Amino acid sequence: MKIHEFQAKELFKEYGVPVPQGGVAKDVNGAAEVAGALGLYPVIVKAQIHAGGRGKGGGVKLSQSAEEVEANAARILGMNLVTHQTGPEGRTVKQVLVEAGLEIKKELYLSLIIDRDTANIMVIASQAGGVEIEEVAASTPEKIIKVRINPLLGIQPYHCRQAAFGLDLPKAAIKPFTQMLNQLYKLFVACDCSLVEINPLVLTADDGVVALDAKIDMDDNARFRHADIVEKYRDVDEEDPLEVEASKYNLNYINMDGNVGNMVNGAGLAMAVMDTIKLAGAEPANFLDVGGGATAEMVENGFRIILSDKKVKGILINIFGGILRCDILAQGVVAAAKNMDIKVPVVVRMEGTNVEEGRKILEESGMKLFTAVDMKDAGAQVARIVG
Numbered sequence: 516m517k518i519h520e521f522q523a524k525e526l527f528k529e530y531g532v533p534v535p536q537g538g539v540a541k542d543v544n545g546a547a548e549v550a551g552a553l554g555l556y557p558v559i560v561k562a563q564i565h566a567g568g569r570g571k572g573g574g575v576k577l578s579q580s581a582e583e584v585e586a587n588a589a590r591i592l593g594m595n596l597v598t599h600q601t602g603p604e605g606r607t608v609k610q611v612l613v614e615a616g617l618e619i620k621k622e623l624y625l626s627l628i629i630d631r632d633t634a635n636i637m638v639i640a641s642q643a644g645g646v647e648i649e650e651v652a653a654s655t656p657e658k659i660i661k662v663r664i665n666p667l668l669g670i671q672p673y674h675c676r677q678a679a680f681g682l683d684l685p686k687a688a689i690k691p692f693t694q695m696l697n698q699l700y701k702l703f704v705a706c707d708c709s710l711v712e713i714n715p716l717v718l719t720a721d722d723g724v725v726a727l728d729a730k731i732d733m734d735d736n737a738r739f740r741h742a743d744i745v746e747k748y749r750d751v752d753e754e755d756p757l758e759v760e761a762s763k764y765n766l767n768y769i770n771m772d773g774n775v776g777n778m779v780n781g782a783g784l785a786m787a788v789m790d791t792i793k794l795a796g797a798e799p800a801n802f803l804d805v806g807g808g809a810t811a812e813m814v815e816n817g818f819r820i821i822l823s824d825k826k827v828k829g830i831l832i833n834i835f836g837g838i839l840r841c842d843i844l845a846q847g848v849v850a851a852a853k854n855m856d857i858k859v860p861v862v863v864r865m866e867g868t869n870v871e872e873g874r875k876i877l878e879e880s881g882m883k884l885f886t887a888v889d890m891k892d893a894g895a896q897v898a899r900i901v902g
């Protein structure tokens with residue numbers, strides 16, 4: 516789950532991580548009130564969407580007066596902000612963060628992520644702050660510092676020293692940086708984060724460290740442990756509507772750009788099906804894992820969500836019957852067909868538990884289906900159908 520910058524900074528403050536003074540506003544008058552309360556210029560007006568690169572897209576403006584705050588807020592609020600992370604469709608800006616400007620001595624980069632190769636929490640730091648870390652990694656990889664932390668042991672003083680010395684911090688800044696990194700680690704673990712990022716982390720004139728930006732991603736699988744955070748911070752307007760709908764039925768769904776809808780049980784099998792579709796010359800429209808314990812109702816809802824995507828020109832169902840039996844899948848497909856007008860071709864490939872019962876249910880349903888003998892055949896058939 517992604518959250519907005521101002522929300523991430525609220526969590527930072529709870530954990531004692533320094534952030535600029537500021538507040539969020541949903542209209543021009545509100546932005547002016549926040550700037551007036553700060554009482555000192557310049558201030559920064561920042562668009563709040565779930566994407567990076569906002570400055571390059573025109574969503575971050577420096578304001579030297581109350582008049583400039585109002586003009587910049589009016590320009591940003593309601594704009595369709597396009598960045599490298601939003602895609603060409605962009606995102607509509609519905610709120611802005613207004614913050615006090617800082618006297619910046621140096622810009623740095625700092626983040627914590629999961630290192631899946633070593634099952635560690637990894638600190639990534641760089642002196643090249645204010646730049647996308649992918650760009651730094653590609654052009655000057657020697658500027659990236661990586662510190663791996665065993666989660667069973669937790670963060671230790673030497674981890675902080677390694678990061679601080681790698682950033683070549685002045686002596687006076689090492690203590691506040693160490694305190695910040697310790698608190699960020701506590702937040703990362705306590706909130707089940709997959710990413711905590713500060714870009715830039717700024718070194719101020721008095722050798723303090725302040726999180727000028729803030730980004731937090733939380734593991735969706737841990738939402739049940741953080742109902743308060745989900746209720747307070749989840750912004751469904753920033754999420755894909757079909758993904759929001761799927762989450763109501765505990766379906767693992769990700770919307771994509773192709774025209775072949777997929778329904779599969781098991782994430783690994785779903786990935787293999789998408790590869791099969793692409794190898795056959797078509798493009799997947801979604802990732803949908805109904806799960807091993809899916810019911811006929813879940814299958815029906817998954818079918819309905821796939822069909823609500825106007826891009827879908829054909830559907831490929833690939834089920835390996837195990838916990839989810841083939842007959843249960845077939846019942847869900849038939850129920851979906853009875854409750855909605857299916858106008859796109861459906862290719863079905865089933866194997867496993869109760870496969871004969873499942874095939875019989877589909878054969879007797881009266882539905883127009885294309886059956887496949889294996890995955891390669893299924894991919895070829897659906898690719899041919901969608902042209």
